[in-house]
Structure formats: C-alpha cells, structure tokens
Amino acid sequence: MLHHCRVTNEQRTVTYEIRHSGRSPAYASGFVTTLSRPSPLQNRVTPTGEIVADPARGMFMGNRGCIHNPDRRLGVTRWRSKLWICCVLEWQGVRRDPMPPGRWTALFFMDEATALAAGHRPCAYCRYADYVAFRAAWQQSQYLAERPKAVEMDARLHGERVESRTRRQRTTAATFAGLPDGVMIRHDGVPALVLGGQVRPWSFSGYGDPVPVPPHRSVEVLTPPVTVATLAAGYRPALHPSAVR
Numbered sequence: 001m002l003h004h005c006r007v008t009n010e011q012r013t014v015t016y017e018i019r020h021s022g023r024s025p026a027y028a029s030g031f032v033t034t035l036s037r038p039s040p041l042q043n044r045v046t047p048t049g050e051i052v053a054d055p056a057r058g059m060f061m062g063n064r065g066c067i068h069n070p071d072r073r074l075g076v077t078r079w080r081s082k083l084w085i086c087c088v089l090e091w092q093g094v095r096r097d098p099m100p101p102g103r104w105t106a107l108f109f110m111d112e113a114t115a116l117a118a119g120h121r122p123c124a125y126c127r128y129a130d131y132v133a134f135r136a137a138w139q140q141s142q143y144l145a146e147r148p149k150a151v152e153m154d155a156r157l158h159g160e161r162v163e164s165r166t167r168r169q170r171t172t173a174a175t176f177a178g179l180p181d182g183v184m185i186r187h188d189g190v191p192a193l194v195l196g197g198q199v200r201p202w203s204f205s206g207y208g209d210p211v212p213v214p215p216h217r218s219v220e221v222l223t224p225p226v227t228v229a230t231l232a233a234g235y236r237p238a239l240h241p242s243a244v245r
Helices: 112-117 128-142 150-161 224-230
Strands: 014-018 031-035 042-045 051-053 060-063 087-090 107-109 172-174 184-187 189-193 197-204 216-223
Touching: 031 150, 060 112, 087 112, 107 112, 112 184, 112 224, 150 224, 184 197
Parallel strands: 042 107
Antiparallel strands: 014 031, 042 051, 060 087, 060 107, 172 216, 184 189, 184 216, 189 197
C-alpha cells in the first residue's frame, strides 16, 4: 500500500530506495536514487488541521490522498478523500518518496493527539491493534450494537472536522472539567493538550510545561466531538515524550 513506508522530512537531500511494480517510476526496483528537493516540504500537520513547512520530525505520518502538484508544492486542495489516517513512520524497512507524482502526499504529526485533533484516525493496516481499540471505544461511546466500519467512521469524522465550504476546521465549546486526556483545545491562542487536569502548550518539537485551567472554564475544543467521546470511552493515544516529562 502506498502510505506504509519510511519517509523523511529533513532539511537535506534524501536518498530513497525505489522498488518496481511496473506501474510507476516511483516504484522502480534494483537501484537507489537521490532526489533533490526544497526543504522542508509543506507536509507537517498542526492540531488545527493546517499543513505547513517545518523541519521538525514527528512520531506519526499519514495521508489524505495526493494533494501536491508536480513541483512538490501544495495547491489549494487539502484532501482528496474522506479517509484521513494516521500511520507508523516505518513499515517493513521500505523507503519511499514522500511526494511521488500523482500518488500520495505523506503528512507528518508530532504525535497521535495531534493527528486526532486534525481529524485523522488510526490506520487499520499498519496500526491494526490501535485501530481495533479505537473502533471499540467508538462503538462504546456511540452506544452501537455493532463495531463501526471504517467508511462509517470516516464519514462521521469528515462532517465534524472541516467546513466543506470554507475548508476551515470545525471547533466546539465545552467545559474544561468534562474533557478527557488526549483532547486538544485552544488555550491563550495556541493549541494545547489536555492531560491530568491541566494543559500543555503544543509546538512542533513537543509540549511545554503544564498550565492549570479552571475546571468550569468554557474552552474551544479542536478535536472532533466523536473523537472526544472515543477518548472518554478509553482510547489512549500515543503522546510525545515531552507530555509526561
């Protein structure tokens, strides 16, 4: 599958191993090629869903389809599919170009809480155990008789994460005390992680020191409501080490 690979987002010329499937030059095998490109690429995702250029590495990657142009720059489109997934960085040791022409656009997340806030969910292929846990917590939170299908979750998430007309992130208001760990809110104008009854300001390199928030304060929630409910039902996202330092 196209999105399961090890890719980089560093400020340098990168060497990729190219494998052949007979369909695309991006899969030619038997040799190693060096690709020069402007660095960093515009493929880092913030908790607000924006895709920006930043040299920092993340813990996870994913995609929304191919959203870059032949010049390896993003156009206006920010998704080609409702399937927004969050994947591991490395899969079976394969290295691939993060922006092969017309194939897919690799996106990078500081951690899983960041990906969830932006509207992504665990990949059912490279993160199967996490996908099963996420789906079970979703089922419990929505009082469903059966486990939801991926396409059903994707459709629900898409309606909650973005406004189709403006393409801006949808947010909600909630009382801080009612939010589970792993949720992202906007605090003092910047994204922040809810953890242990406090918040930690978000940045590309990690989280800042914990900041207390009055329990009954109304806050702006970045994470989609159905994902907030899934977190409240017991799903535990993988957090950047700075969250618990």
